[in-house]
Amino acid sequence: MDKPFAAAWNGPGAAMLSGIAFHLSIRSIEFELIMFHFLSACTAAFAGTIYTVGLVRALLLVTSFNIGLFSSIGFYRLVFHRCRNFPGPLAAKLTRFYATRLAAKDLQYYKELAKLHEQYGDFVRTGPREICILDKSAVSLIYGPNSKTLKSTWYGQTGNDPKKCSIHMTRDFNGHRIRKRAWDKGFSVKALGTYEPRVKDKADLFMKQLHKNAGRPMDVSAWAMYFSFDVMGEVGFGKDFNNLISGEEHPAIKAVHDHMAMLGVLSTVPWLLNILGSIPGAAAGYSEFFSFCAGQMREKHANWDNELYPQDIVSWLLKAVKEGDISASPSATALEDDSRVVIIAGSETTATTLAGILFYLAKCPEKQEKLQRLLDEAMPGGYSEWSYEKARSVPYVDDFINEALRLRPALLTGGPRETPAEGIQIGDTYIPGKTNVLISTYQIQRDPRWWKQSLEFIPERFGERREEMGTADAPFMPFSLGHYGCPGKNLAQMSLRISLSAIVQNFDVSFAPGETGENFDNGALDTFTVTLPPLHLHFHPRKGVRGPRIPRENSIMA
Numbered sequence: 001m002d003k004p005f006a007a008a009w010n011g012p013g014a015a016m017l018s019g020i021a022f023h024l025s026i027r028s029i030e031f032e033l034i035m036f037h038f039l040s041a042c043t044a045a046f047a048g049t050i051y052t053v054g055l056v057r058a059l060l061l062v063t064s065f066n067i068g069l070f071s072s073i074g075f076y077r078l079v080f081h082r083c084r085n086f087p088g089p090l091a092a093k094l095t096r097f098y099a100t101r102l103a104a105k106d107l108q109y110y111k112e113l114a115k116l117h118e119q120y121g122d123f124v125r126t127g128p129r130e131i132c133i134l135d136k137s138a139v140s141l142i143y144g145p146n147s148k149t150l151k152s153t154w155y156g157q158t159g160n161d162p163k164k165c166s167i168h169m170t171r172d173f174n175g176h177r178i179r180k181r182a183w184d185k186g187f188s189v190k191a192l193g194t195y196e197p198r199v200k201d202k203a204d205l206f207m208k209q210l211h212k213n214a215g216r217p218m219d220v221s222a223w224a225m226y227f228s229f230d231v232m233g234e235v236g237f238g239k240d241f242n243n244l245i246s247g248e249e250h251p252a253i254k255a256v257h258d259h260m261a262m263l264g265v266l267s268t269v270p271w272l273l274n275i276l277g278s279i280p281g282a283a284a285g286y287s288e289f290f291s292f293c294a295g296q297m298r299e300k301h302a303n304w305d306n307e308l309y310p311q312d313i314v315s316w317l318l319k320a321v322k323e324g325d326i327s328a329s330p331s332a333t334a335l336e337d338d339s340r341v342v343i344i345a346g347s348e349t350t351a352t353t354l355a356g357i358l359f360y361l362a363k364c365p366e367k368q369e370k371l372q373r374l375l376d377e378a379m380p381g382g383y384s385e386w387s388y389e390k391a392r393s394v395p396y397v398d399d400f401i402n403e404a405l406r407l408r409p410a411l412l413t414g415g416p417r418e419t420p421a422e423g424i425q426i427g428d429t430y431i432p433g434k435t436n437v438l439i440s441t442y443q444i445q446r447d448p449r450w451w452k453q454s455l456e457f458i459p460e461r462f463g464e465r466r467e468e469m470g471t472a473d474a475p476f477m478p479f480s481l482g483h484y485g486c487p488g489k490n491l492a493q494m495s496l497r498i499s500l501s502a503i504v505q506n507f508d509v510s511f512a513p514g515e516t517g518e519n520f521d522n523g524a525l526d527t528f529t530v531t532l533p534p535l536h537l538h539f540h541p542r543k544g545v546r547g548p549r550i551p552r553e554n555s556i557m558a
Protein backbone atom coordinates (compact mmCIF):
# COMPACT_ATOMS: atom_id res chain seq x y z
CA MET A 1 0.00 0.00 0.00
CA ASP A 2 1.50 3.43 -0.84
CA LYS A 3 1.56 5.99 1.96
CA PRO A 4 -1.31 8.43 1.07
CA PHE A 5 -3.67 5.55 0.37
CA ALA A 6 -2.74 3.89 3.62
CA ALA A 7 -3.35 7.15 5.49
CA ALA A 8 -6.80 7.52 3.96
CA TRP A 9 -7.52 3.87 4.67
CA ASN A 10 -6.49 4.25 8.29
CA GLY A 11 -8.55 7.40 8.71
CA PRO A 12 -11.66 8.43 6.77
CA GLY A 13 -11.78 5.29 4.64
CA ALA A 14 -11.81 3.05 7.68
CA ALA A 15 -14.39 5.28 9.34
CA MET A 16 -16.62 5.02 6.27
CA LEU A 17 -16.30 1.24 6.19
CA SER A 18 -17.07 1.14 9.91
CA GLY A 19 -20.26 3.08 9.17
CA ILE A 20 -21.29 0.47 6.58
CA ALA A 21 -20.32 -2.42 8.87
CA PHE A 22 -22.24 -0.85 11.72
CA HIS A 23 -25.38 -0.59 9.62
CA LEU A 24 -25.10 -4.21 8.49
CA SER A 25 -24.68 -5.36 12.09
CA ILE A 26 -27.80 -3.57 13.39
CA ARG A 27 -30.07 -4.24 10.44
CA SER A 28 -31.96 -7.08 12.06
CA ILE A 29 -32.67 -5.44 15.43
CA GLU A 30 -35.26 -2.84 16.41
CA PHE A 31 -32.76 -0.05 16.64
CA GLU A 32 -35.26 2.52 17.96
CA LEU A 33 -35.12 0.71 21.29
CA ILE A 34 -31.49 1.65 21.80
CA MET A 35 -31.42 4.93 19.87
CA PHE A 36 -31.03 6.98 23.04
CA HIS A 37 -28.07 4.87 24.20
CA PHE A 38 -26.58 4.96 20.72
CA LEU A 39 -26.74 8.74 20.46
CA SER A 40 -25.29 9.09 23.98
CA ALA A 41 -22.45 6.70 23.04
CA CYS A 42 -21.86 8.67 19.80
CA THR A 43 -21.60 11.93 21.73
CA ALA A 44 -19.13 10.38 24.16
CA ALA A 45 -17.11 8.81 21.32
CA PHE A 46 -17.02 12.14 19.46
CA ALA A 47 -15.77 13.95 22.56
CA GLY A 48 -13.12 11.24 23.05
CA THR A 49 -11.99 11.48 19.42
CA ILE A 50 -11.65 15.28 19.65
CA TYR A 51 -9.53 14.78 22.74
CA THR A 52 -7.33 12.20 20.99
CA VAL A 53 -6.89 13.56 17.44
CA GLY A 54 -8.19 17.15 17.57
CA LEU A 55 -11.42 18.75 16.34
CA VAL A 56 -10.69 18.87 12.59
CA ARG A 57 -9.67 15.25 12.31
CA ALA A 58 -12.52 14.18 14.59
CA LEU A 59 -15.01 15.95 12.31
CA LEU A 60 -13.46 14.26 9.28
CA LEU A 61 -13.77 10.84 10.87
CA VAL A 62 -17.33 11.39 12.06
CA THR A 63 -18.39 12.71 8.66
CA SER A 64 -16.82 9.70 6.95
CA PHE A 65 -18.49 7.29 9.36
CA ASN A 66 -21.86 8.94 8.72
CA ILE A 67 -21.38 8.93 4.95
CA GLY A 68 -20.76 5.18 5.14
CA LEU A 69 -23.64 4.61 7.53
CA PHE A 70 -26.27 6.66 5.71
CA SER A 71 -25.23 5.54 2.20
CA SER A 72 -25.55 1.96 3.35
CA ILE A 73 -28.95 2.62 4.98
CA GLY A 74 -30.22 4.49 1.91
CA PHE A 75 -28.97 1.89 -0.57
CA TYR A 76 -30.41 -0.94 1.50
CA ARG A 77 -33.81 0.73 1.94
CA LEU A 78 -34.14 1.41 -1.79
CA VAL A 79 -32.71 -1.79 -3.24
CA PHE A 80 -32.91 -4.66 -0.76
CA HIS A 81 -35.56 -3.77 1.80
CA ARG A 82 -38.54 -6.13 2.16
CA CYS A 83 -40.85 -3.18 1.36
CA ARG A 84 -38.89 -2.10 -1.72
CA ASN A 85 -41.63 -3.07 -4.19
CA PHE A 86 -44.31 -0.87 -2.65
CA PRO A 87 -44.87 2.46 -4.40
CA GLY A 88 -44.39 5.74 -2.58
CA PRO A 89 -42.33 8.93 -2.62
CA LEU A 90 -38.58 8.31 -2.82
CA ALA A 91 -37.93 10.34 0.32
CA ALA A 92 -40.49 8.31 2.30
CA LYS A 93 -38.65 5.11 1.34
CA LEU A 94 -35.43 6.60 2.68
CA THR A 95 -36.51 8.22 5.93
CA ARG A 96 -39.39 8.74 8.39
CA PHE A 97 -38.48 12.42 8.43
CA TYR A 98 -40.40 12.71 5.16
CA ALA A 99 -43.58 11.97 7.15
CA THR A 100 -42.46 14.53 9.74
CA ARG A 101 -42.20 17.14 6.99
CA LEU A 102 -45.69 16.28 5.69
CA ALA A 103 -47.13 16.31 9.22
CA ALA A 104 -45.56 19.71 9.93
CA LYS A 105 -46.67 21.28 6.62
CA ASP A 106 -50.22 22.25 7.57
CA LEU A 107 -50.65 19.92 10.54
CA GLN A 108 -53.05 17.96 8.38
CA TYR A 109 -51.20 14.69 7.84
CA TYR A 110 -54.49 12.88 7.14
CA LYS A 111 -54.96 15.04 4.03
CA GLU A 112 -51.36 14.37 2.97
CA LEU A 113 -52.04 10.64 3.29
CA ALA A 114 -55.12 11.07 1.11
CA LYS A 115 -52.99 12.74 -1.57
CA LEU A 116 -50.44 9.91 -1.39
CA HIS A 117 -53.18 7.30 -1.85
CA GLU A 118 -54.54 9.24 -4.80
CA GLN A 119 -51.10 9.28 -6.42
CA TYR A 120 -49.76 5.83 -5.53
CA GLY A 121 -52.83 3.64 -4.95
CA ASP A 122 -54.18 1.63 -2.03
CA PHE A 123 -50.80 0.46 -0.70
CA VAL A 124 -48.30 3.27 -0.18
CA ARG A 125 -44.87 3.07 1.39
CA THR A 126 -45.02 6.03 3.77
CA GLY A 127 -41.82 5.21 5.63
CA PRO A 128 -38.84 2.89 5.18
CA ARG A 129 -40.83 0.08 6.75
CA GLU A 130 -44.35 1.50 6.89
CA ILE A 131 -47.20 0.79 4.49
CA CYS A 132 -50.38 2.82 4.61
CA ILE A 133 -53.32 0.81 3.33
CA LEU A 134 -56.72 1.74 1.92
CA ASP A 135 -58.45 -1.59 1.51
CA LYS A 136 -61.60 -2.79 3.19
CA SER A 137 -60.34 -6.35 3.71
CA ALA A 138 -57.28 -4.99 5.53
CA VAL A 139 -59.39 -3.64 8.42
CA SER A 140 -60.04 -6.96 10.16
CA LEU A 141 -56.62 -8.36 9.21
CA ILE A 142 -54.86 -5.43 10.86
CA TYR A 143 -57.23 -4.44 13.66
CA GLY A 144 -59.74 -7.29 14.03
CA PRO A 145 -60.00 -9.59 17.07
CA ASN A 146 -58.11 -12.38 15.28
CA SER A 147 -55.40 -10.16 13.89
CA LYS A 148 -51.84 -11.30 14.56
CA THR A 149 -50.43 -7.79 14.33
CA LEU A 150 -48.91 -6.08 17.37
CA LYS A 151 -48.58 -2.47 18.41
CA SER A 152 -45.79 -0.94 16.33
CA THR A 153 -42.73 1.09 17.28
CA TRP A 154 -45.01 4.17 17.33
CA TYR A 155 -46.04 3.08 20.82
CA GLY A 156 -42.43 3.27 22.00
CA GLN A 157 -42.59 7.05 22.14
CA THR A 158 -42.83 7.22 25.94
CA GLY A 159 -40.21 4.55 26.45
CA ASN A 160 -40.17 0.84 25.91
CA ASP A 161 -40.35 -0.47 29.44
CA PRO A 162 -43.77 -2.17 29.78
CA LYS A 163 -43.51 -1.80 33.54
CA LYS A 164 -43.42 1.97 33.30
CA CYS A 165 -45.85 2.89 30.54
CA SER A 166 -49.61 3.20 30.23
CA ILE A 167 -51.80 0.43 28.89
CA HIS A 168 -52.04 2.37 25.63
CA MET A 169 -48.28 2.31 25.10
CA THR A 170 -47.87 -1.34 26.16
CA ARG A 171 -46.56 -3.25 23.15
CA ASP A 172 -46.21 -6.64 24.80
CA PHE A 173 -49.31 -8.62 23.73
CA ASN A 174 -49.77 -10.66 26.91
CA GLY A 175 -48.87 -7.81 29.24
CA HIS A 176 -51.48 -5.68 27.49
CA ARG A 177 -54.14 -8.39 27.55
CA ILE A 178 -53.74 -8.91 31.29
CA ARG A 179 -53.77 -5.18 32.13
CA LYS A 180 -56.87 -4.64 30.03
CA ARG A 181 -58.89 -6.71 32.51
CA ALA A 182 -58.62 -4.04 35.20
CA TRP A 183 -59.76 -1.42 32.69
CA ASP A 184 -62.66 -3.52 31.45
CA LYS A 185 -64.03 -3.72 35.00
CA GLY A 186 -64.18 0.08 35.05
CA PHE A 187 -66.38 0.01 31.93
CA SER A 188 -68.69 -2.88 32.87
CA VAL A 189 -72.47 -2.43 32.61
CA LYS A 190 -72.69 -2.12 36.41
CA ALA A 191 -69.89 0.47 36.56
CA LEU A 192 -71.50 2.47 33.74
CA GLY A 193 -74.75 2.46 35.72
CA THR A 194 -72.95 4.33 38.53
CA TYR A 195 -71.53 6.87 36.07
CA GLU A 196 -74.78 7.62 34.22
CA PRO A 197 -76.47 10.01 36.72
CA ARG A 198 -73.24 11.95 37.09
CA VAL A 199 -72.83 12.34 33.34
CA LYS A 200 -76.43 13.58 33.29
CA ASP A 201 -75.59 16.15 35.99
CA LYS A 202 -72.79 17.45 33.78
CA ALA A 203 -75.16 17.56 30.81
CA ASP A 204 -77.62 19.56 32.95
CA LEU A 205 -74.91 22.01 33.82
CA PHE A 206 -74.04 22.28 30.14
CA MET A 207 -77.73 22.96 29.33
CA LYS A 208 -77.79 25.63 32.00
CA GLN A 209 -74.83 27.39 30.39
CA LEU A 210 -76.44 27.12 26.96
CA HIS A 211 -79.65 28.63 28.35
CA LYS A 212 -77.68 31.41 29.99
CA ASN A 213 -75.95 32.21 26.69
CA ALA A 214 -79.00 31.64 24.50
CA GLY A 215 -78.90 33.74 21.35
CA ARG A 216 -75.20 34.52 21.81
CA PRO A 217 -72.51 32.82 19.73
CA MET A 218 -70.91 29.94 21.63
CA ASP A 219 -67.68 28.31 20.51
CA VAL A 220 -68.73 24.69 20.75
CA SER A 221 -65.22 23.37 20.05
CA ALA A 222 -64.32 24.83 23.44
CA TRP A 223 -67.58 24.02 25.25
CA ALA A 224 -67.62 20.40 24.08
CA MET A 225 -64.16 20.13 25.63
CA TYR A 226 -65.35 21.66 28.93
CA PHE A 227 -68.20 19.16 29.04
CA SER A 228 -66.16 16.06 28.29
CA PHE A 229 -63.25 17.12 30.49
CA ASP A 230 -65.66 17.58 33.39
CA VAL A 231 -67.23 14.20 32.63
CA MET A 232 -63.82 12.56 32.75
CA GLY A 233 -63.01 14.38 35.98
CA GLU A 234 -66.20 12.99 37.48
CA VAL A 235 -66.25 9.42 36.18
CA GLY A 236 -62.49 9.13 35.71
CA PHE A 237 -61.38 10.46 39.11
CA GLY A 238 -64.56 11.23 41.08
CA LYS A 239 -63.55 14.87 41.00
CA ASP A 240 -65.04 18.11 39.67
CA PHE A 241 -62.68 19.80 37.22
CA ASN A 242 -65.08 22.80 37.05
CA ASN A 243 -64.66 23.71 33.40
CA LEU A 244 -68.39 24.04 32.75
CA ILE A 245 -68.82 26.37 35.71
CA SER A 246 -65.77 28.52 34.98
CA GLY A 247 -66.31 28.48 31.19
CA GLU A 248 -62.53 28.19 30.90
CA GLU A 249 -60.15 25.44 30.00
CA HIS A 250 -58.42 23.87 32.99
CA PRO A 251 -54.82 25.18 33.12
CA ALA A 252 -53.38 21.65 33.15
CA ILE A 253 -55.11 20.60 29.95
CA LYS A 254 -54.49 23.99 28.35
CA ALA A 255 -50.76 23.31 28.65
CA VAL A 256 -51.26 20.04 26.80
CA HIS A 257 -53.30 21.68 24.06
CA ASP A 258 -50.63 24.33 23.58
CA HIS A 259 -48.13 21.56 22.82
CA MET A 260 -50.31 19.16 20.87
CA ALA A 261 -48.99 20.38 17.51
CA MET A 262 -45.42 19.54 18.45
CA LEU A 263 -46.53 16.13 19.65
CA GLY A 264 -48.49 15.45 16.46
CA VAL A 265 -45.50 16.27 14.26
CA LEU A 266 -42.86 14.47 16.30
CA SER A 267 -44.89 11.32 16.82
CA THR A 268 -44.07 10.51 13.18
CA VAL A 269 -40.59 9.67 14.53
CA PRO A 270 -41.39 7.96 17.86
CA TRP A 271 -37.76 7.48 18.98
CA LEU A 272 -37.18 11.22 18.64
CA LEU A 273 -40.18 11.96 20.84
CA ASN A 274 -38.91 9.43 23.34
CA ILE A 275 -35.49 11.11 23.43
CA LEU A 276 -36.99 14.60 23.78
CA GLY A 277 -39.06 13.32 26.69
CA SER A 278 -35.84 12.21 28.37
CA ILE A 279 -34.18 15.63 28.07
CA PRO A 280 -35.00 17.83 31.07
CA GLY A 281 -37.00 20.87 29.97
CA ALA A 282 -37.69 19.66 26.41
CA ALA A 283 -41.22 18.61 27.34
CA ALA A 284 -41.83 21.55 29.67
CA GLY A 285 -45.36 22.12 28.40
CA TYR A 286 -46.27 18.64 29.45
CA SER A 287 -44.68 18.66 32.87
CA GLU A 288 -47.56 20.69 34.34
CA PHE A 289 -50.03 18.18 32.97
CA PHE A 290 -47.91 15.22 34.09
CA SER A 291 -47.65 16.53 37.64
CA PHE A 292 -51.38 17.36 37.63
CA CYS A 293 -52.20 13.74 36.71
CA ALA A 294 -49.68 12.32 39.17
CA GLY A 295 -51.16 14.60 41.87
CA GLN A 296 -54.71 13.44 41.08
CA MET A 297 -53.61 9.84 41.31
CA ARG A 298 -51.74 10.34 44.61
CA GLU A 299 -54.69 12.22 46.11
CA LYS A 300 -57.05 9.49 45.01
CA HIS A 301 -54.76 6.81 46.38
CA ALA A 302 -54.60 8.58 49.75
CA ASN A 303 -58.36 9.19 50.11
CA TRP A 304 -59.75 6.13 48.46
CA ASP A 305 -61.86 3.76 50.54
CA ASN A 306 -61.27 0.29 49.17
CA GLU A 307 -64.24 -1.09 51.12
CA LEU A 308 -66.65 0.81 48.85
CA TYR A 309 -67.78 -0.25 45.41
CA PRO A 310 -65.49 1.75 43.03
CA GLN A 311 -67.25 4.84 41.75
CA ASP A 312 -64.83 5.88 39.00
CA ILE A 313 -62.35 4.43 36.48
CA VAL A 314 -59.22 5.25 38.46
CA SER A 315 -60.71 3.54 41.54
CA TRP A 316 -60.99 0.36 39.50
CA LEU A 317 -57.31 0.64 38.58
CA LEU A 318 -56.42 1.31 42.24
CA LYS A 319 -58.53 -1.63 43.36
CA ALA A 320 -56.45 -3.94 41.17
CA VAL A 321 -53.28 -2.44 42.70
CA LYS A 322 -54.51 -2.74 46.29
CA GLU A 323 -55.65 -6.33 45.79
CA GLY A 324 -52.33 -7.21 44.15
CA ASP A 325 -54.29 -8.42 41.13
CA ILE A 326 -52.28 -9.59 38.14
CA SER A 327 -54.10 -6.99 35.99
CA ALA A 328 -52.83 -4.05 38.09
CA SER A 329 -50.67 -1.32 36.55
CA PRO A 330 -47.18 -2.72 37.22
CA SER A 331 -45.63 0.36 38.88
CA ALA A 332 -46.46 3.82 40.24
CA THR A 333 -45.11 5.33 37.01
CA ALA A 334 -47.37 3.08 34.94
CA LEU A 335 -50.36 4.00 37.11
CA GLU A 336 -49.66 7.71 36.64
CA ASP A 337 -49.29 7.15 32.91
CA ASP A 338 -52.65 5.39 32.96
CA SER A 339 -54.23 8.41 34.63
CA ARG A 340 -53.00 10.56 31.74
CA VAL A 341 -54.66 8.13 29.31
CA VAL A 342 -57.94 8.46 31.21
CA ILE A 343 -57.88 12.21 30.67
CA ILE A 344 -56.52 12.46 27.13
CA ALA A 345 -58.16 9.36 25.61
CA GLY A 346 -61.39 9.99 27.46
CA SER A 347 -61.98 13.69 27.08
CA GLU A 348 -60.32 14.81 23.82
CA THR A 349 -62.00 12.14 21.72
CA THR A 350 -65.47 12.62 23.15
CA ALA A 351 -65.16 16.41 22.83
CA THR A 352 -64.09 16.19 19.18
CA THR A 353 -67.03 13.91 18.42
CA LEU A 354 -69.53 16.08 20.27
CA ALA A 355 -68.34 19.20 18.45
CA GLY A 356 -68.71 17.28 15.16
CA ILE A 357 -72.25 16.27 16.12
CA LEU A 358 -73.15 19.90 16.90
CA PHE A 359 -71.69 20.96 13.55
CA TYR A 360 -74.01 18.53 11.72
CA LEU A 361 -77.01 19.66 13.78
CA ALA A 362 -76.44 23.18 12.47
CA LYS A 363 -75.50 22.10 8.95
CA CYS A 364 -78.42 19.72 8.44
CA PRO A 365 -81.53 21.35 10.01
CA GLU A 366 -83.84 18.71 8.54
CA LYS A 367 -81.91 15.95 10.35
CA GLN A 368 -82.04 18.02 13.54
CA GLU A 369 -85.82 18.40 13.21
CA LYS A 370 -86.19 14.66 12.68
CA LEU A 371 -84.16 13.95 15.81
CA GLN A 372 -86.24 16.45 17.80
CA ARG A 373 -89.48 14.94 16.55
CA LEU A 374 -88.43 11.40 17.45
CA LEU A 375 -87.25 12.45 20.92
CA ASP A 376 -90.46 14.45 21.44
CA GLU A 377 -92.45 11.32 20.57
CA ALA A 378 -90.46 9.30 23.11
CA MET A 379 -90.77 12.04 25.75
CA PRO A 380 -93.93 14.08 24.99
CA GLY A 381 -93.56 15.99 28.28
CA GLY A 382 -90.22 17.43 27.15
CA TYR A 383 -86.89 17.45 28.91
CA SER A 384 -88.36 17.11 32.39
CA GLU A 385 -89.37 13.59 31.29
CA TRP A 386 -85.86 12.74 30.10
CA SER A 387 -84.40 9.38 31.06
CA TYR A 388 -81.46 7.52 29.61
CA GLU A 389 -83.66 4.55 28.73
CA LYS A 390 -86.05 6.78 26.80
CA ALA A 391 -83.22 8.60 25.01
CA ARG A 392 -81.67 5.23 24.13
CA SER A 393 -84.97 3.95 22.81
CA VAL A 394 -84.65 6.39 19.89
CA PRO A 395 -82.27 4.60 17.48
CA TYR A 396 -81.82 7.79 15.44
CA VAL A 397 -79.72 9.21 18.31
CA ASP A 398 -77.15 6.46 17.73
CA ASP A 399 -77.47 6.76 13.94
CA PHE A 400 -76.66 10.46 14.24
CA ILE A 401 -73.64 9.79 16.46
CA ASN A 402 -72.34 7.02 14.19
CA GLU A 403 -72.63 9.13 11.08
CA ALA A 404 -70.69 11.93 12.80
CA LEU A 405 -68.06 9.39 13.86
CA ARG A 406 -67.87 8.14 10.28
CA LEU A 407 -67.24 11.53 8.68
CA ARG A 408 -65.24 13.02 11.53
CA PRO A 409 -63.50 10.24 13.46
CA ALA A 410 -61.85 11.55 16.62
CA LEU A 411 -58.64 9.68 15.79
CA LEU A 412 -57.90 10.29 12.14
CA THR A 413 -55.69 7.26 11.58
CA GLY A 414 -55.93 3.80 13.10
CA GLY A 415 -52.94 3.13 15.35
CA PRO A 416 -49.96 1.65 13.48
CA ARG A 417 -49.51 -2.10 13.90
CA GLU A 418 -46.59 -4.39 13.15
CA THR A 419 -47.14 -7.46 10.99
CA PRO A 420 -46.14 -10.87 12.42
CA ALA A 421 -42.86 -12.44 11.26
CA GLU A 422 -44.66 -14.46 8.56
CA GLY A 423 -46.30 -11.33 7.11
CA ILE A 424 -49.95 -10.96 6.13
CA GLN A 425 -51.82 -11.43 2.87
CA ILE A 426 -54.32 -8.70 1.99
CA GLY A 427 -56.16 -9.74 -1.17
CA ASP A 428 -53.45 -10.09 -3.83
CA THR A 429 -50.91 -8.13 -1.83
CA TYR A 430 -48.42 -9.74 0.51
CA ILE A 431 -47.15 -7.50 3.31
CA PRO A 432 -43.83 -8.80 4.64
CA GLY A 433 -43.27 -9.52 8.33
CA LYS A 434 -42.09 -6.87 10.80
CA THR A 435 -43.63 -4.11 8.70
CA ASN A 436 -45.61 -1.27 10.21
CA VAL A 437 -49.07 -1.00 8.70
CA LEU A 438 -51.88 1.45 9.27
CA ILE A 439 -55.17 2.61 7.79
CA SER A 440 -56.42 6.17 7.58
CA THR A 441 -59.74 5.96 9.42
CA TYR A 442 -60.72 9.35 8.03
CA GLN A 443 -60.22 8.21 4.46
CA ILE A 444 -61.54 4.66 4.53
CA GLN A 445 -64.76 5.87 6.19
CA ARG A 446 -65.26 8.37 3.34
CA ASP A 447 -64.29 6.11 0.47
CA PRO A 448 -67.05 6.02 -2.19
CA ARG A 449 -66.15 2.40 -3.07
CA TRP A 450 -67.78 1.31 0.20
CA TRP A 451 -69.85 4.27 1.32
CA LYS A 452 -72.64 5.48 -0.97
CA GLN A 453 -72.96 9.29 -1.19
CA SER A 454 -69.85 9.07 0.95
CA LEU A 455 -69.41 12.75 1.76
CA GLU A 456 -73.05 13.40 2.65
CA PHE A 457 -74.31 13.32 6.23
CA ILE A 458 -76.95 10.59 6.15
CA PRO A 459 -77.56 9.09 9.63
CA GLU A 460 -80.22 6.84 8.08
CA ARG A 461 -77.43 4.70 6.57
CA PHE A 462 -76.99 3.29 10.09
CA GLY A 463 -80.77 2.85 10.51
CA GLU A 464 -83.66 2.36 8.13
CA ARG A 465 -81.49 2.68 4.97
CA ARG A 466 -78.81 0.29 6.25
CA GLU A 467 -79.39 -2.37 3.62
CA GLU A 468 -79.89 -0.02 0.69
CA MET A 469 -76.67 1.87 1.60
CA GLY A 470 -74.62 -1.32 2.17
CA THR A 471 -73.55 -0.18 5.63
CA ALA A 472 -73.02 -3.64 7.12
CA ASP A 473 -70.20 -4.34 4.63
CA ALA A 474 -68.55 -0.94 4.79
CA PRO A 475 -65.37 -0.34 6.84
CA PHE A 476 -66.21 1.48 10.09
CA MET A 477 -63.63 1.67 12.88
CA PRO A 478 -63.88 4.95 14.86
CA PHE A 479 -63.13 3.09 18.11
CA SER A 480 -60.69 0.70 16.42
CA LEU A 481 -61.32 -3.01 16.87
CA GLY A 482 -59.95 -6.11 18.54
CA HIS A 483 -57.51 -6.35 21.45
CA TYR A 484 -56.35 -2.77 21.21
CA GLY A 485 -59.78 -1.29 20.51
CA CYS A 486 -61.19 1.43 22.75
CA PRO A 487 -62.28 0.14 26.19
CA GLY A 488 -64.11 3.44 26.80
CA LYS A 489 -66.46 3.01 23.82
CA ASN A 490 -69.60 2.39 25.91
CA LEU A 491 -68.85 5.31 28.21
CA ALA A 492 -68.22 7.59 25.22
CA GLN A 493 -71.47 6.49 23.60
CA MET A 494 -73.33 7.11 26.85
CA SER A 495 -71.92 10.65 27.21
CA LEU A 496 -72.76 11.42 23.58
CA ARG A 497 -76.29 10.02 23.80
CA ILE A 498 -76.97 11.99 26.97
CA SER A 499 -75.54 15.29 25.70
CA LEU A 500 -76.99 15.07 22.18
CA SER A 501 -80.50 14.14 23.34
CA ALA A 502 -80.44 16.86 26.01
CA ILE A 503 -79.30 19.54 23.55
CA VAL A 504 -81.85 18.86 20.84
CA GLN A 505 -84.67 18.51 23.35
CA ASN A 506 -83.82 21.92 24.77
CA PHE A 507 -82.58 23.92 21.79
CA ASP A 508 -82.73 24.65 18.11
CA VAL A 509 -79.11 24.73 17.03
CA SER A 510 -77.91 26.92 14.17
CA PHE A 511 -74.77 28.61 12.89
CA ALA A 512 -74.13 31.96 14.57
CA PRO A 513 -74.28 34.97 12.20
CA GLY A 514 -71.11 35.04 10.09
CA GLU A 515 -70.32 31.39 10.80
CA THR A 516 -70.47 29.04 7.80
CA GLY A 517 -68.85 26.02 9.45
CA GLU A 518 -66.41 25.78 6.52
CA ASN A 519 -63.31 26.50 8.56
CA PHE A 520 -64.39 23.97 11.15
CA ASP A 521 -65.16 21.39 8.48
CA ASN A 522 -61.83 21.72 6.66
CA GLY A 523 -59.51 22.92 9.37
CA ALA A 524 -59.20 19.98 11.79
CA LEU A 525 -55.55 19.54 12.71
CA ASP A 526 -53.88 16.17 13.09
CA THR A 527 -52.11 16.83 16.36
CA PHE A 528 -51.88 13.42 18.01
CA THR A 529 -55.52 13.77 18.89
CA VAL A 530 -57.52 16.26 16.79
CA THR A 531 -57.35 20.02 17.33
CA LEU A 532 -60.51 21.72 16.14
CA PRO A 533 -60.89 25.28 14.90
CA PRO A 534 -63.56 27.33 16.73
CA LEU A 535 -67.17 26.76 15.68
CA HIS A 536 -69.66 29.43 16.70
CA LEU A 537 -73.24 28.25 17.10
CA HIS A 538 -76.46 29.72 18.38
CA PHE A 539 -78.67 27.83 20.79
CA HIS A 540 -82.30 29.00 20.72
CA PRO A 541 -84.43 27.54 23.54
CA ARG A 542 -87.27 25.54 22.03
CA LYS A 543 -90.72 26.86 22.83
CA GLY A 544 -92.51 25.08 25.64
CA VAL A 545 -89.43 23.23 26.82
CA ARG A 546 -88.76 23.47 30.50
CA GLY A 547 -85.13 24.00 31.46
CA PRO A 548 -83.20 21.31 33.31
CA ARG A 549 -83.42 20.96 37.04
CA ILE A 550 -79.90 21.75 38.25
CA PRO A 551 -78.73 20.58 41.66
CA ARG A 552 -78.02 23.64 43.83
CA GLU A 553 -74.35 22.92 44.39
CA ASN A 554 -73.79 22.95 40.61
CA SER A 555 -75.80 26.08 40.01
CA ILE A 556 -73.88 28.60 37.96
CA MET A 557 -76.27 31.26 39.26
CA ALA A 558 -74.92 30.71 42.78
Ligand code: HEM
Pocket residue numbers: 167168169180313341342343345346347349350353409410411414415416477478479480483484485486487488489491492
Ligand atom coordinates in the same frame (compact mmCIF):
# COMPACT_ATOMS: atom_id res chain seq x y z
C1 HEM B 1 -65.88 9.23 20.96
C2 HEM B 1 -65.01 8.92 21.87
C3 HEM B 1 -63.84 7.98 21.67
C4 HEM B 1 -63.26 7.54 20.51
C5 HEM B 1 -63.65 7.88 19.09
C6 HEM B 1 -62.17 6.66 20.90
C7 HEM B 1 -61.36 6.00 20.00
C8 HEM B 1 -60.30 5.19 20.39
C9 HEM B 1 -59.43 4.52 19.46
C10 HEM B 1 -59.53 4.58 17.95
C11 HEM B 1 -58.52 3.84 20.20
C12 HEM B 1 -57.38 2.97 19.67
C13 HEM B 1 -56.11 3.80 19.65
C14 HEM B 1 -54.93 3.04 19.14
O1 HEM B 1 -55.09 2.07 18.42
O2 HEM B 1 -53.81 3.49 19.44
C15 HEM B 1 -58.80 4.09 21.59
C16 HEM B 1 -58.07 3.58 22.64
C17 HEM B 1 -58.35 3.85 23.97
N1 HEM B 1 -59.40 4.57 24.46
FE1 HEM B 1 -60.82 5.48 23.39
N2 HEM B 1 -62.12 6.60 22.27
C18 HEM B 1 -63.13 7.38 22.77
C19 HEM B 1 -63.44 7.58 24.10
C20 HEM B 1 -62.78 7.01 25.16
C21 HEM B 1 -63.15 7.19 26.55
C22 HEM B 1 -64.36 7.98 27.08
C23 HEM B 1 -62.23 6.52 27.29
C24 HEM B 1 -62.24 6.46 28.79
C25 HEM B 1 -61.18 6.62 29.53
C26 HEM B 1 -61.27 5.91 26.37
C27 HEM B 1 -60.17 5.17 26.72
C28 HEM B 1 -59.31 4.57 25.83
C29 HEM B 1 -58.14 3.81 26.24
C30 HEM B 1 -57.70 3.53 27.67
C31 HEM B 1 -57.53 3.37 25.06
C32 HEM B 1 -56.26 2.53 24.95
C33 HEM B 1 -56.65 1.09 24.80
C34 HEM B 1 -55.49 0.17 24.61
O3 HEM B 1 -54.46 0.55 24.10
O4 HEM B 1 -55.69 -0.99 24.94
N3 HEM B 1 -61.66 6.23 25.09
N4 HEM B 1 -59.90 4.92 21.68
